Amino acid sequence: MSKKVYKDIFSYELESENGRLSELPVGTTMILESLPGIDDEVWPDAYIDRIEENIWILTDVTRKCMEESDIPQSVYEQMSLEMNSSEDYEIEIQNSNYRIIIRKDEEFKILSVLWNKVREDFFEYFSAVTGKNLVKKTKKRISQILPVYERAKNVIILELESFSKEIESSQCGIIDICGRVKNIDSIEEKVYRKGILSSQIYERFDDIAGVRVVCEYISDVYYLLGYIKENPLIRVIEIDDKIEKPTQEGYRGIHVIVEVDVYYSKQLYRDVKVEIQLRTSFQNGWAMKTHELTYKQKSDLSKEISNQMKILSDSLYEADSKAQKLRNMIIENKEE
Secondary structure (H helix, E strand, O other): OOOEEEEEEEHHHHHHOOOEHHHOOOOEEEEEEOOOOOOOOOOEEEEEEEEEOOEEEEEEOOOHHHHHOOOOHHHHHHHHHHHHHHOOOEEEOOOOOOEEEEOOOOEHHHHHHHHHHHHHHHHHHHHHHHHOOOOHHHHHHHHHHHHHHHHHHHHHHHHHHHHHHHOOOOOOOEEEEEEEEOOHHHHHHHHHHHOOOHHHHHHHOOOOEEEEEEEOOHHHHHHHHHHHHHOOOOEEEEEEEOOOOOOOOOOOOEEEEEEEEEEEOOEEEEEEEEEEEEEEHHHHHHHHHOHHHHOOOOOOOOHHHHHHHHHHHHHHHHHHHHHHHHHHHHHHHHHO
16 A cells, blocks of 8 residues: 655755644655665655654665665664663664654654664664674763762772771671772673663662672671671662572572762762672682683583582581681680
């Protein structure tokens, strides 16, 4: 069924076209044509269709070469998700001929600006998704916010270091406190490994800023956890006790997701997330030795490797438990 044409103009004329989208009757289309080729032939670059009273669709059909190439449908699906969640327009990308959905009356000049922006974004997101990268504007936003996470990390480290100096080592023996903030490359890799939209980074990632504390004994880990929970400057969001319930491979430790407020560059940032990992020295030794086997793996570990890792973890946990028992005995003897 042929479309009822309201008007056809050259694409470049849209930016100087007087009038508004509301001038198109419902059910009609406006054709935006290319400049004549060497044979004086013209062809459509895009169509503007008025579908309903308050819905217009601009369909870009300029990418025939991409349509004919072997591009997986999943690429267009991911692009659609990324662009709709990150940009201030609505788009459908079923193939290279994307559709911009407009839900309010606009001047043709404004629509021309939007179309140019989407055309630029289309190729940048296509390059990013196929290369498993983040687009430049997202990287820029991340680089601007990372110092805030650095400050949040330092707030936690300062609190825990102060606590370590204030108490007796017999109450809570802390061996080491360190921290890090993920760099852009690490965040980028995790976005695609976890299948997370770039717009969800701050919502879904709890470990952009991380602090690790290594304690002497199991009881020290729980003593420190108690301090974190009662500290009014630190808001505990989630506690994952992997000492109580270790992973299948044998990882043990306590992960605490907390939030703190940060004042940076004359601005107050509330509820900045930091992940705190609490481990004994034996648990930390196991984690360091098996780090490359248990993290960022492209395929599942074999059952044999997992079993060997679990055996090593259980042996170290037994050593932890015996060390804890020995410490308790020494304390009891001193009290007598």
